[in-house]
Amino acid sequence: MSKGNSLMNRFYKSDFFYDFRKSPVTIVSFVVVLALILLAVFADLIAPTDPFDAKSLNLFNGFTPPMEPNAFTGETFTLGTDDQGRDLLSAIIFGLRVSLFVGLTAVILAMVLGVSLGLLAGYRGGWVDSVIMRAADIQVTFPSILIAMLIFGIARGLLPPDLRDELAITVLIIAIGLSEWVPFARTVRGTTMVEKEKEYVKAARLIGLSGRQIMLRHILPNVLSPVLVIATITLALAIIAEATLSFLGVGAPPTEPSLGTLIRIGQDFLFSGEWWILLFPAATLLALALSVNLLGDWLRDTLNPRLK
Amino acid sequence: MTDILLSVRNLRVVFPHRHGDLVPIDDISFNVKKGEIIGFVGESGAGKSMTGAAIMGLIDDPGIIESGEIWLGDVRIDQLDAKRLIKIRGKRIGMIFQDPLTSLNPLKTIGDQLVETILAHLPVNADQAKRRALIGLEEVGIDSGRFNAFPHEFSGGMRQRVVIALALAAEPELIIADEPTTALDVSVQAQVLELLKKLCRERNASVMLITHDMGVIAETTDRVAVLYAGRLAEIGNTASLLSSPRHPYTRGLIASTPSVEHGDISTHLYQIEGSMPRLDALPTGCSFHPRCQDALPRCRLRQPEVINESVACFLYE
Amino acid sequence: MSEHEFIRIDRLSQRFDLSDPWIARLISRRPKQFLNAVDNVSFNIEKGKTYALVGESGSGKSTIALMAVGLLRPTGGSVLIDGHNLYDRTQSQLEHRRTRRRLQMVFQSPYASLNPRWRVGNILAEPLRVFSLTDSQSAERRRVHELLEQVGLSQSDAHRFPHEFSGGQRQRISIARALASRPEFIVCDEPTSALDVSVQAQVLNLLKRLQNDLGLTYLFITHDLAVVRVMAHRIGVLKSGRLIEEESTQSLIESPQSEYTKMLIRSAPRISRGTTGISFT
DSSP: OOGGGSHHHHHHHSHHHHHHHHOHHHHHHHHHHHHHHHHHHTHHHHOSSOTTOGGGOOGGGTTOOTTSOOTTTOOOOTTOBOTTOOBHHHHHHHHHHHHHHHHHHHHHHHHHHHHHHHHHHHHHOHHHHHHHHHHHHHHHTSOHHHHHHHHHHHHHHHSOHHHHHHHHHHHHHHHHHHHSOHHHHHHHHHHHHHHTTSHHHHHHHHTTOOHHHIIIIIIHHHHHHHHHHHHHHHHHHHHHHHHHHHHTTSSSOTTSOOHHHHHHHHHHHGGGTOTHHHHHHHHHHHHHHHHHHHHHHHHHHHTSOOOO | OTTEEEEEEEEEEEEOOTTOOEEEEEEEEEEEETTOEEEEEOOTTSSHHHHHHHHHTOOOTTOEEEEEEEEETTEEOTTOOHHHHHHHHHHTEEEEOSOHHHHSOTTSOHHHHHHHHHHHHSSOOHHHHHHHHHHHHHHTTOOGGGTTOOGGGSOHHHHHHHHHHHHHHTOOSEEEEESTTTTSOHHHHHHHHHHHHHHHHHHTOEEEEEESOHHHHHHHOSEEEEEETTEEEEEEEHHHHHHSOOSHHHHHHHHTSOOSSSOOTTOOOOOOSSOOOOGGGOOSSSTTGGGOTTOOGGGGTSOOOOBTTTBOOGGGO | OOTTEEEEEEEEEEEEEOOOOHHHHHHHTOOOOEEEEEEEEEEEEETTOEEEEEOOTTSSHHHHHHHHTTSSOOSEEEEEETTEETTOTTSOHHHHHHHHHTEEEEOSOTTTSSOTTSOHHHHHHHHHHHTTOOSSHHHHHHHHHHHHHHTTOOGGGGGSOGGGSOHHHHHHHHHHHHHTTOOSEEEEESTTTTSOHHHHHHHHHHHHHHHHHHTOEEEEEESOHHHHHHHOSEEEEEETTEEEEEEEHHHHHHSOOSHHHHHHHHHSOOSOSSSOOOOOO
């Protein structure tokens, strides 16, 4: 394949990249998200301390304001410390990692589930379609947080107590993922129903391809573009959902606090003057969710079929 | 000059694009006389629909009329603001589009739509409007009992008749019909064209009939303009153009059209090699020269202009 | 069955069930409602010849096309390809596959008949892979190039996507895809209705040349009598699902028997009504 038509080359010349370059808001959002992801991935290397190593904690370091040396130990912490003497900067970086990990995996779960069900419902039609769509309709009448809490609660009830903390993250991912599949399924179903009437699908049936082969090889590539937009917006929702659940105390375990957990901790101390314990985790969460949302908005607008 | 209704002079329409501007109409000039039916024929991308859209002020963003003038009688209409344009459109110019299903409001009865149009453009009261609407329906061959029917209750051909009634309701001087019968069955097509012809002749209204079908042109129009890649290739009286076409493209077009009157399985249809160039890949000089069997060296260098108001080709200069 | 009778359509019918769901019918006490889209249609096609089905919208011609090629099971009658019943439930998978390889179809819309996300090379290679017709990557590539050249396109077009081609070129790609498995019978469902006149001439000439070179048998579906005149050996006229007249092309057009056929011929637009036509042969 000639270099001129290579993937990178096509990308640089594309309208997609051009729209991206022209929108300062989008560039900033992208940079923020990228920076936060890198922080989370390289947390071990970047964070100044390990906030969960109980032995390294010094209670006397507790409640140190940001950038001020501690009255007892003289240590300075960029963003201050919490009630146990944990460096907030490190706690936020590791908390970010938990939030992003849960968010991303939950979205991938929701996407795989939703796209598969959408394809199935759209292609097969009939009672398969009815069952899946009614399940979707029923699920959507409940706020997704409640559904996540329900699934989480059931799972916790089923698990033996010693496994609860260990598997808390997994259960959290499953709970959030299962609560967010519907938008994927509905969009993919609609597009599938349109594509399956097209003649290239008839041509595929003509040579004897099975339904599964047609769905995966022919229809799936054509229903994916709205999926990317939905995934980005769902990511923001998943991050907030996780933060909410952790804030309520039913999410991430205390051994692996996420940003939501940190916010809960900070809330307790807000009115006694230690404002930084709440502010910095909250600001980070805000920056993350907002940037992801803005990216999603831009993607949706730019991928819209335009004239000529 | 007094018998010319529409005058288009050096019309040029441009779609600005960051990879290079696209020019779907490049310097087209023609006149439409009062009461005449003139056809605009060309293949997809030739610019015939765009010409109709330009006259009606309906070019999609980001396209603009870059230069040229469009005169309706003694009013210049290409630079009008939206308010004045709305008055012209509908009152002096009626429009008929290809798909009758999307041209009619599915939520209103055809009677209501007719009355609404009449009231918007004519100084009559509601009762008079209703009476006119009923007459209008009769004229297009629809039983007045169906005044309160909805568009989906009609077949394609009947819907198109309703659309014709709507277009004529405000008594326009010019009708622009863009592929009015393409979506209809052949048997219905003939009837609808006959109807359009008859009603316009009765009112002395002019018709711009845009189509890709030479047969429709032959049976319906007085004059015809042949478009290619945004320019006029040939224009003239329909009967003489069809029997002795001058531009090589027109000749090729007519020769490659199969006829129900002659030929058999062994007939090899004449084919013009290649295809109409895309707007972003127009050849230099005459746009048709790469496909032309009679091309001269100078065809590669300059665009031919329309001479004697009939043909744009160096073979005739 | 005569020795030339390659395709036999025997009392073919398709009845669509348009009834309301049974609960609604129970309440409203309405009987079941059916639509006879195709009603007892029979005709034969000789090997190497073209049979045209002419009709207006709603005549059932597209439904017959789908049944003839195995995409829609008939509710009555049968489709026989060289004696083999296409819808025989008792035949083995292998037999069924073998029969399916002999059929192909060219569709009406150049825009919807090619998967927009697939490169042309892969679109053409798919039938080769499904039927295991080539045993190596290079053999597959060679066959794909051969197909492209056969329809007048170039080898480098294999790397491109469908949207990079014009309507006429896309129809050529569709034809190339149809030829990939070396079929004997091709159903052409209004293959040029969406194309401009000059492009139509190219595609029709191509189809005719391929028929001569490869001995193909065509079922040609169209509403355009002028096209039929230069494409078909025999014509069947369909109206509301029934075959009302059937004749060799010359006879049918020059001396039509039924009123409907006469009306169709009369309504066909002519370039040269009253004046002499142009002859460019």
